[in-house]
Amino acid sequence: MSDIPAPLRSPPVGQRQAGGWVNRLVASRGFQAWAARFPLTRRIVRAEGEAMFDLVAGFCHSQILSALVAFEIPHLLLAGPQDAEHLGRVASVPTERMLVLLNGGAALGLLKRKRDGRFGLTRRGAALTGVPGLAEMIRHHEVLYRDLSDPVEFFRGQTVTELADFWPYVFGAGAATDPATAERYSRLMADSQTLVAEDTLAAVDLRGVRSLMDVGGGTGAFLAAVARASPDIALTLFDLPAVAPAARSRFDAMDHALTIVPGSFRDQPLPKGMDAISLIRVLYDHSDATVARLLSAVHAALPKGGRLIVSEPMTGGDRPERAGDAYFALYCMAMQTGRARSADEISALLHAAGFTHLRLSPVRRPFVTSVLQAVRAD
Numbered sequence: 001m002s003d004i005p006a007p008l009r010s011p012p013v014g015q016r017q018a019g020g021w022v023n024r025l026v027a028s029r030g031f032q033a034w035a036a037r038f039p040l041t042r043r044i045v046r047a048e049g050e051a052m053f054d055l056v057a058g059f060c061h062s063q064i065l066s067a068l069v070a071f072e073i074p075h076l077l078l079a080g081p082q083d084a085e086h087l088g089r090v091a092s093v094p095t096e097r098m099l100v101l102l103n104g105g106a107a108l109g110l111l112k113r114k115r116d117g118r119f120g121l122t123r124r125g126a127a128l129t130g131v132p133g134l135a136e137m138i139r140h141h142e143v144l145y146r147d148l149s150d151p152v153e154f155f156r157g158q159t160v161t162e163l164a165d166f167w168p169y170v171f172g173a174g175a176a177t178d179p180a181t182a183e184r185y186s187r188l189m190a191d192s193q194t195l196v197a198e199d200t201l202a203a204v205d206l207r208g209v210r211s212l213m214d215v216g217g218g219t220g221a222f223l224a225a226v227a228r229a230s231p232d233i234a235l236t237l238f239d240l241p242a243v244a245p246a247a248r249s250r251f252d253a254m255d256h257a258l259t260i261v262p263g264s265f266r267d268q269p270l271p272k273g274m275d276a277i278s279l280i281r282v283l284y285d286h287s288d289a290t291v292a293r294l295l296s297a298v299h300a301a302l303p304k305g306g307r308l309i310v311s312e313p314m315t316g317g318d319r320p321e322r323a324g325d326a327y328f329a330l331y332c333m334a335m336q337t338g339r340a341r342s343a344d345e346i347s348a349l350l351h352a353a354g355f356t357h358l359r360l361s362p363v364r365r366p367f368v369t370s371v372l373q374a375v376r377a378d
Helices: 020-027 029-037 042-056 057-068 072-079 084-091 095-107 121-128 134-147 153-158 179-203 222-230 242-256 286-299 322-335 343-353
Strands: 111-113 120-121 211-215 234-239 260-262 276-280 307-311 355-361 370-376
Touching: 042 057, 057 072, 057 095, 057 134, 057 343, 072 084, 072 095, 072 120, 072 234, 072 370, 084 355, 095 111, 095 120, 120 121, 121 134, 134 179, 134 370, 153 179, 179 222, 179 276, 179 370, 211 222, 211 286, 222 234, 222 242, 234 242, 242 260, 276 286, 286 307, 286 343, 307 343, 343 370
Parallel strands: 211 234, 211 276, 234 260, 276 307
Antiparallel strands: 111 120, 307 370, 355 370
16 A cells, blocks of 8 residues: 555545546656556556647647648559658658658558558558548648647737638628639638538438529539439529639539529528528638528528528537547637537527527538538428
């Protein structure tokens, strides 16, 4: 018993404060040293230490990933394993520094080092070349990383973020009239929309839907997926005029009909007569007040029994989770316009707009998107 540190002894009941003594115990250097030696706890101590180290080293890990993508290492390795000298010449990186990068990629499970010293792709690394929009989003993250470079100022709201300039369309229709800005936004959104569309359509049943309008649908990536899955549904795209030409080109190439209604939901009512309306990655771009007005407009546009489909990343609410609370919440904060919300928060906004029969649909990959469906009952 003499080897057990004193903090292990539970304090009197009157001194306990909701587990606070446990946290103080774990935080004590004496307990840490003892637990690292004790056979029944040392494995836990090691696992917790490794998890903490991963958090500390996380930025280095993300930069290794970013460099691999920037140098197009995964694409180069699709043809087969290569050595550091060859890859260094292609990327104009000294061999010894390229070797550090490749070893880092192997340590992260993106690459695998062969016995002869060459490097090849793992399945995870190969996904960098095959998942639509993933490489472009990783390249785009340099903007987010700069915005987060001073986390103290960022969380205090004292950072003038680059992301707020990168996505100017959310400030109103007038901010998205520049074709170059709209094209840059739309291309990145369309690339990353593929997985969202796949998972959304896997979660919803469109049988019985004769017409669908996608509000804020950009270049029509989601509607194109609907067209392939359910070719008999009449499709309408409602979005700003600057993105309409790209949507028209997409559907002309598919030889599929698409009705485009240019406009801003901030300034005008939505067209009526649709069986269903979709909002794909739209709500989290906007403030609660804007979302409330939009949902009211959607409710007014739908007939009795009309369906609303909301698909976007969501936070965990009172059960925080990594994708929503440790990534999308920060991204939205850097955008300085909207915020990532939990399913409960979105449900409350839907109820306030008059929707009923709310249902959170099971999805394949919650880190890609979550899906809420609702009905106009009156």
